[in-house]
Amino acid sequence: MKAFQDCYPMKYAHCYGCGRENAMGLQLKSYWNGVDTQAHFTPGMQYSGGVPGHVYGGMIASLLDCHGTASAAAFACRERGKDMTQEANPARFVTVSLSVNFKRPTPQGVELCMRAQLLGVEGRKVRMSLCLLAGDQVCATADMLAIELLPEAP
Numbered sequence: 001m002k003a004f005q006d007c008y009p010m011k012y013a014h015c016y017g018c019g020r021e022n023a024m025g026l027q028l029k030s031y032w033n034g035v036d037t038q039a040h041f042t043p044g045m046q047y048s049g050g051v052p053g054h055v056y057g058g059m060i061a062s063l064l065d066c067h068g069t070a071s072a073a074a075f076a077c078r079e080r081g082k083d084m085t086q087e088a089n090p091a092r093f094v095t096v097s098l099s100v101n102f103k104r105p106t107p108q109g110v111e112l113c114m115r116a117q118l119l120g121v122e123g124r125k126v127r128m129s130l131c132l133l134a135g136d137q138v139c140a141t142a143d144m145l146a147i148e149l150l151p152e153a154p
């Protein structure tokens, strides 16, 4: 299965969180999970928060952010009757609003799962509900609005 991020046009494939062209980045990969989407990632121990053993909040927001923008592109493509992973030049979305609710400490040393659910597509705008899980524990949830970049965007 091809990851959504592996379909990004080259010029948009340098994101620290999910760009395949960023060798120093996290290279997050997102996929379909039925009608929703998901990604998995195990942050290294250097991404600790104030207390060793807990992931810091910025990393949690990054994982949700990058999974969200990739999911926005996939959801928008699907709404238009297309499969993003089959598109030569799929739309690229950026985050304009991300509201994270940290529900409990996120443990280090375990694989985390990010999920996105589509709330609605309105023109270039995609609204989603996201969550981050460690095992079956929901550690964070988020509401996100992503906007499709125009073809002439830099």
Ligand SMILES: CCCCCCCC(=O)SCCNC(=O)CCNC(=O)[C@H](O)C(C)(C)COP(=O)(O)OP(=O)(O)OC[C@H]1O[C@@H](n2cnc3c(N)ncnc32)[C@H](O)[C@@H]1OP(=O)(O)O
Pocket: 012, 015, 065, 066, 069, 092, 093, 094, 095, 096, 097, 123, 124, 125, 145, 147, 148, 149, 150, 153, 154
């Ligand atoms: C370049 C690829 C990098 C991919 C990285 C992916 C992960 C990320 O971290 S993204 C980085 C963080 N996000 C950003 O930097 C985004 C910064 N913002 C921008 O670049 C621009 O505002 C952009 C491209 C989103 C929209 O600009 P533009 O194409 O001129 O559209 P614009 O006409 O202003 O707005 C389009 C619609 O979005 C809405 N909108 C724009 N910004 C916002 C906002 N901040 N909040 C809510 N709505 C907004 C507008 O109201 C408008 O709605 P409507 O169509 O109903 O009138």
